[in-house]
Structures are given as structure tokens and as C-alpha cells.
Amino acid sequence: MALTAEKEVVKEQTVCGMMDNVMQQFNKAAEQIDLNPNIKKILSITNNEIVVNFPVKMDNGEVEVFRGYRVQHNNALGPYKGGLRYHPTVDIDAARALAMWMTWKTSLAGLPYGGGKGGIQLDPIKYSKAELERITRRFTFALADNIGPEHDIPAPDVNTNSQTMAWIADTYMSTRPPAERSANQHVVTGKPSGSGGLQGRDRATGYGVYLTIKFWTEKKNTSLSGKKFVLQGFGNVGYWAAHFLENDGAILVAVQDAYGSIENQNGIAVESLFNYTHANKGSIVGFPDAKAMQDKAFFATDCDICIPAALGNQITKDNASQIKASVIAEGANGPTNAEGEKVLLDKGIAIIPDILCNSGGVIGSYYEWLQNRNGELWQLDEVMAKLDKKLKESFNKVYEYSERHALDMRTAAYCIAIARIEKAYTERGIFP
Structure with a gap:
């Protein structure tokens, strides 16, 4: 990938x-x-811990069964938010820790999100692009209603990228009623710019x-x-x-x-x-x-x-x-x-x-989510300026707190x- x-x-x-x-x-x-x-x-x-086992047909015709995870730590401030990683070290304990870190991260940034994390226990180097697409789409289907644009919004993480997110978005939208499909584009962030992604x-x-x-x-x-x-x-x-x-x-x-x-x-x-x-x-x-x-x-x-x-x-x-x-x-x-x-x-x-x-x-994911939700399109210079402002606010807040309280x-x-x-x-x- x-x-x-x-x-x-x-x-x-x-x-x-x-x-x-x-x-x-x-x-x-x-x-x-x-x-x-x-x-x-x-x-x-954690609030919820989802473990799914799902079969996928490989290029050689054989079926392989994969195990995927999605841990939802807390949503007091808003929908669960966090990446999906594809790596041999992915397990329930790692997902729990990473989901908790996402809760603190989104809260610190002042975003209306909670924390979630997950992925699939696999080494992506061992699979073709076509196999990774089928694995991703089947994983999305297995997660079913455990993700959603106002409930739990995945993003890229280790060994996943904008292409992965495009497959997830397409699969998720395809499972929705026709009238709702276009309104669910922000089920994931980190998509390619041509598929609703953020510059x-x-x-x-x-x-x-x-x-x-x-x-x-x-x-x-x-x-x-x-x-x-x-x-x-x-x-x-x-x-x-x-x-x-x-x-x-x-x-x-x-x-x-x-x-x-x-x-x-x-x-x-x-x-x-x-x-x-x-x-x-x-x-x-x-x-x-x-x-x-x-x-x-x-x-x-x-x-x-x-x-x-x-x-x-x-x-x-x-x-x-x-x-x-x-x-x-x-x-x-x-x-x-x-x-x-x-x-x-x-x-x-x-x-x-x-x-x-x-x-x-x-923070960039939040801007993409907003862009999709509101039907807007932001240019690169606008996005970078927003990131500058938000990150400076967060940094100053943390630095001043650390100095004030030693x-x-x-x-x-x-x-x-x-x-x-x-x-x-x-x-x-x-x-x-």
C-alpha cells in the first residue's frame, strides 16, 4: 500500500x-x-469492545479468516474517533490503550469527539492490493452499525491510508438506504481528496x-x-x-x-x-x-x-x-x-x-468531517491556517499549565x- x-x-x-x-x-x-x-x-x-472474525477469499481461491477489533473508550464529548491499523501486534489490549489515548487527545484539542481505536491483526505486506481491498470491505461489513458518521468515525493509522478509507466509505455507504448514502460520506476521515477528503x-x-x-x-x-x-x-x-x-x-x-x-x-x-x-x-x-x-x-x-x-x-x-x-x-x-x-x-x-x-x-480529521457534514470545500491554505491556530492554542495551554503547576x-x-x-x-x- x-x-x-x-x-x-x-x-x-x-x-x-x-x-x-x-x-x-x-x-x-x-x-x-x-x-x-x-x-x-x-x-x-472502555464503553464497548467489538471483536469480529470474518472470512475472505484470497487470490488463490483459498479462504482465510481474519480477526478485527474496534474499541470504543468514551463518548462523553461526542462520537468515538480514532484510527484503524493493520499490523501483527493488533490485539484487544493494544486497542484499549490506543482508544484511551484518543479520548485524551480529542479532549485536549477541544474537539467534539470521544476516543476509539481498532484494526486487523495482519501483516499487509503479505497480501495483494486486491486482497487488502476485500479484507477491508469485509471488515467494514462485519463492523456493521458499530461505526457511523455520528457514532464512531475511523481514520488511517499504521499501515492504512486514504485508499483504505475510500474502501470503507464506499462499503459503508453501499449498505445504507439509497436516500441516505450521500449523507454518510463522513463515516471515515482521511479519504482521498477526490472522494471527500480534506486538502x-x-x-x-x-x-x-x-x-x-x-x-x-x-x-x-x-x-x-x-x-x-x-x-x-x-x-x-x-x-x-x-x-x-x-x-x-x-x-x-x-x-x-x-x-x-x-x-x-x-x-x-x-x-x-x-x-x-x-x-x-x-x-x-x-x-x-x-x-x-x-x-x-x-x-x-x-x-x-x-x-x-x-x-x-x-x-x-x-x-x-x-x-x-x-x-x-x-x-x-x-x-x-x-x-x-x-x-x-x-x-x-x-x-x-x-x-x-x-x-x-x-484535528485535520475534524475539519474533514465538518467539510463533508456541511457540504463545504476548503483550500489547502485555509486548512493549514486552521491547523496552525488550533495547534498553537493547544500547545500554549499545555505549556502554560505545566509551568504554572510545575x-x-x-x-x-x-x-x-x-x-x-x-x-x-x-x-x-x-x-x-
Whole structure:
């Protein structure tokens, strides 16, 4: 699948502990804001967990049975919102953790959404495009009424992209009564621009990573010019983050993906690497303008900025002490586990948390949803300006809260996000 939403899939150390991480983060913030214990009980568990097994005929005529998941964590603020990923690590525990992160992410951004996540446990490299289409359409049919434009709105994630979303939208609309089909286009976001997608949605997550780093450097009275950065993952998020950082004067010095790691302290040209990966089956390995390096040495690279933009649990107690960057910008969801984070904070390394750093994607998704819902069509410059404004508001809110309460930025972001949901429950009450 060409240029996936997160083709930057590196060898994830483990998905075990993701739920532990998100709960530790949640409990720390809940204690900080003295969260109502009854609301804490509600937010500590998911609303719904859907597991579907469905058969699909392969190109060779054989039938294979796949398992798909959709976890809906909370919808106090609005419809469930979150990506669908295709990866061997997809399971119910990973989906629970990722769904909870989406609840905090949408709340922090001030969006009228809750959190959901899911996907299919498979390695997409093993299947043809035709097979992936049939798998996607059958998965959509299996989910049936568990998704919907005012109920649960999927989006791209690891190993899924705009084409995947187009298949889902078409399948979903085909199952609706004829009079309702056109009104259901916003059942997913991240669609191709010719099928109701938003101009700029493809770069929104990476652009948000770049912006939050830029805002952080401005708070430190410096600029991105001449700053060296390392990037774990060179798919959609990683590429666009690197693209905008390079345009602002930063220098890419090391990259790691699922296939290997490369380094050049004099700089790796982002567009040259992008073109190379497209001609090399998505791999950075063998790029002529950089030298190969050991994977385990990647996080020890001399740099100012470290961007983990792949999967979860990449920065742990085993490698956090090696990191030389001044700031970690979490382009991925949950790339730093609790033990790794403690090491980083003890070293004085700042962390721009995932629910802030990579929120450009869901903010862009919200604009696409609005565009479809209202029958509007926005130009690229309008979308980028909206992203700029929204992300700056979110960043300033988190940074100022962290400074005022002497908290790390993750805890500050969680406090803001959870307090907004608490307010909704407090004002509305608990049914019945």
C-alpha cells in the first residue's frame, strides 16, 4: 500500500505494557486534579469492545479468516474517533490503550469527539492490493452499525491510508438506504481528496509534530535553524515532519525504520531519501548519502531533537539513558513507556507528549468531517491556517499549565484533557 499513514513501522519491542502506561499516566493526572472518584471509575474502563472474525477469499481461491477489533473508550464529548491499523501486534489490549489515548487527545484539542481505536491483526505486506481491498470491505461489513458518521468515525493509522478509507466509505455507504448514502460520506476521515477528503489531511499529523517542536523552541528563545534531529519512522508522519523541519533550517542526521538505521551527521536530504524509499520498496536501507548504523545505536545519536514516529514502547529504561536530545517529540502513540519517561525527565529532557504532538491528524480529521457534514470545500491554505491556530492554542495551554503547576508536559496535557471530560459528566449527571 503506497505511502501508508504510518509506514514507519519499526520493530516494536512489545505492545505489552501499553495499557499499564496509559493507566499510569491517567492515574497520575487524576490525582493531580483530584478527579471525582465516580468519574474516574467510568474513565478507567472502555464503553464497548467489538471483536469480529470474518472470512475472505484470497487470490488463490483459498479462504482465510481474519480477526478485527474496534474499541470504543468514551463518548462523553461526542462520537468515538480514532484510527484503524493493520499490523501483527493488533490485539484487544493494544486497542484499549490506543482508544484511551484518543479520548485524551480529542479532549485536549477541544474537539467534539470521544476516543476509539481498532484494526486487523495482519501483516499487509503479505497480501495483494486486491486482497487488502476485500479484507477491508469485509471488515467494514462485519463492523456493521458499530461505526457511523455520528457514532464512531475511523481514520488511517499504521499501515492504512486514504485508499483504505475510500474502501470503507464506499462499503459503508453501499449498505445504507439509497436516500441516505450521500449523507454518510463522513463515516471515515482521511479519504482521498477526490472522494471527500480534506486538502492537507495527508500532512496534518507530521505538520503538527513540526509545529509543536517549533513552538517549544520558541518558548526556549531559540530557533530550529541548525538544530539536528533524528527520526524513527519514515512514513507519512515521519516524512512530513522531516519535510517541514528541514524547510525551517533543521538538519536530519539519522533515520530508523523497520528495515534498518542510517546516519549522516552532515545531513540527510529529506526529499532525496523520500524518493529513494519509493524506489526501494519503502526501505531506507542502502541510501547512498548515509552510512548504515546498528539499530541499538540509533537513540544514542548526537542530536538536539528526537522524534519517535513509529509504534509504541520504543523508548524504555534500556535506551532512554543513551538519548542526547534536549526534547522528545512523540510523533507516535505511546512511544515512551513509564520507566523510560522517568529516565528522560530525571535527565532534564523535555517530552512533547503524543496527545499534543501528533494531534494534528485528528484535528485535520475534524475539519474533514465538518467539510463533508456541511457540504463545504476548503483550500489547502485555509486548512493549514486552521491547523496552525488550533495547534498553537493547544500547545500554549499545555505549556502554560505545566509551568504554572510545575508539571511535565504530559501530566499537564492529561490534566487539561481529563478535566474537560469531568466537567461534561458533572454538568450532565450520570444516567439514570
